Amino acid sequence: xxxxxxxxxxxxxxxxxxxxxxxxxxxxxxxxxxxxxxxxxxxxxxxxxxxxxxxxxxxxxxxxxxxxxxxxxxxxxxxxxxxxxxxxxxxxxxxxxxxxxxxxxxxxxxxxxxxxxxxxxxxxxxxxxxxxxxxxxxxxxxxxxxxxxxxxxxxxxxxxxxxxxxxxxxxxxxxxxxxxxxxxxxxxxxxxxxxxxxxxx
Numbered sequence: 503x504x505x506x507x508x509x510x511x512x513x514x515x516x517x518x519x520x521x522x523x524x525x526x527x528x529x530x531x532x533x534x535x536x537x538x539x540x541x542x543x544x545x546x547x548x549x550x551x552x553x554x555x556x557x558x559x560x561x562x563x564x565x566x567x568x569x570x571x572x573x574x575x576x577x578x579x580x581x582x583x584x585x586x587x588x589x590x591x592x593x594x595x596x597x598x599x600x601x602x603x604x605x606x607x608x609x610x611x612x613x614x615x616x617x618x619x620x621x622x623x624x625x626x627x628x629x630x631x632x633x634x635x636x637x638x639x640x641x642x643x644x645x646x647x648x649x650x651x652x653x654x655x656x657x658x659x660x661x662x663x664x665x666x667x668x669x670x671x672x673x674x675x676x677x678x679x680x681x682x683x684x685x686x687x688x689x690x691x692x693x694x695x696x697x698x699x700x701x702x703x
Contacts, residue, residue, distance in 0.1 A: 533545060533546060590620045592621060592622075592696040593618075594618060594621060594696040594697065594698055595696070596694070596695070596696055597694065597695070597696075597697065598692075598693070598694035599691075599692075599693050599694070599700050600690070600691065600692050600693075601613065601690075601691040601693075601700070602688060602689070602690055602691075603679070603688070603689045603691060603702070604686055604687070604688045604689075605635065605679055605680075605681035605686065605687045605688075605689065606681065606686050607681060607683060607684050607685060607686065608681065608682065609680070609681050610678065610679065610680040610681075611678070611679055611680075611702065612676065612677070612678045612702070612703040613676050613677050613678075613679075613691065613700070613701070613702055613703065614674040614675065614676030614677075614700070614701060614703050615674065615675055615676050615693065615695070615697035615698075615699065615700045615701075616673075616674055616675075616697055616698045616699045617641075617667075617669040617672070617673070617674075617675050617695070617696070617697045617698075618669065618672050618696075618698075619669055619670065619671050619672045620668060620669060621668075621669050621695065621696040621697065622666065622667065622668055622669075622695045622696055623666070623667045623669070623675060623693065623694075623695035623696075623697055624665075624666050624667075624693070624694050624695055625664060625665060625666075625667075625677075625691065625692065625693040625694075625695075626662070626663070626664035626691075626692050627662060627663060627664070627677065627689055627690060627691040627692065628661060628662030628663075628689070628690055629661045629662065629687050629688065629689055629690075630687070630688040630689070630690060631687075631688075632661045633661060633681075633683055633685075633687045634659040634660060634661055634683075635659070635660070635661070635679050635680060635681050635682070635683070635687055635689070636657065636658050636659065636660075636679065636680040636682065637655070637656075637657045637658075637660055637663055637677065637678070637679055638653060638655065638656050638657070638677070638678045639653075639654045639655040639656075639663070639665060639667075639675075639676070639677055640652060640653045640654055640655075640675070640676070640678065641654065641667075641669065641670070641671070641673055641674060641675035641676075642673050642674050642675075643671045643672070643673040644671075644672045644673045646673065652670070654667065674703075675697075676700075676703070677691070
């Protein structure tokens with residue numbers, strides 16, 4: 503069955519009125535949103551209220567250099583904080599040491615370096631045959647009481663480890679290993695940095 507559209511077509515005055523309304527709406531959008539956001543032009547102040555002018559400030563300008571387009575730095579780009587860099591001149595000479603340390607079954611042993619506050623220590627160690635042992639990397643302030651120390655790294659049943667330390671205080675900083683195996687374990691220690699001594703405690 504055929505059906506016919508019985509809705510009347512719009513008259514010429516209605517079309518003119520609808521077109522006029524559409525143009526007014528488009529002009530309002532242009533003035534209140536597009537111009538503030540894209541060009542920073544805000545004659546009504548609405549763009550600033552809505553935060554649209556900030557969008558224009560965050561966009562970089564395009565300039566010409568030798569015929570090529572170059573995006574210039576943003577006029578009001580957010581400031582990005584630089585990462586914190588820790589650096590200081592060291593009075594202690596740089597040194598590097600290798601030590602071979604044997605732990606008897608059930609034995610715990612401590613090996614230390616002496617570092618001034620701010621001095622750097624880099625180290626790595628591993629057991630000779632891949633045996634698993636307990637390990638703690640820690641430090642004690644100068645002239646500290648026996649129970650005063652700071653633990654940096656605490657590991658159980660590992661065969662190797664490594665790290666970097668910027669000494670938070672002047673004192674001794676080093677390693678404690680415990681061999682819970684039934685056979686001796688040899689630890690190969692490599693250390694380097696600006697420490698004054700390396701010794702078995």
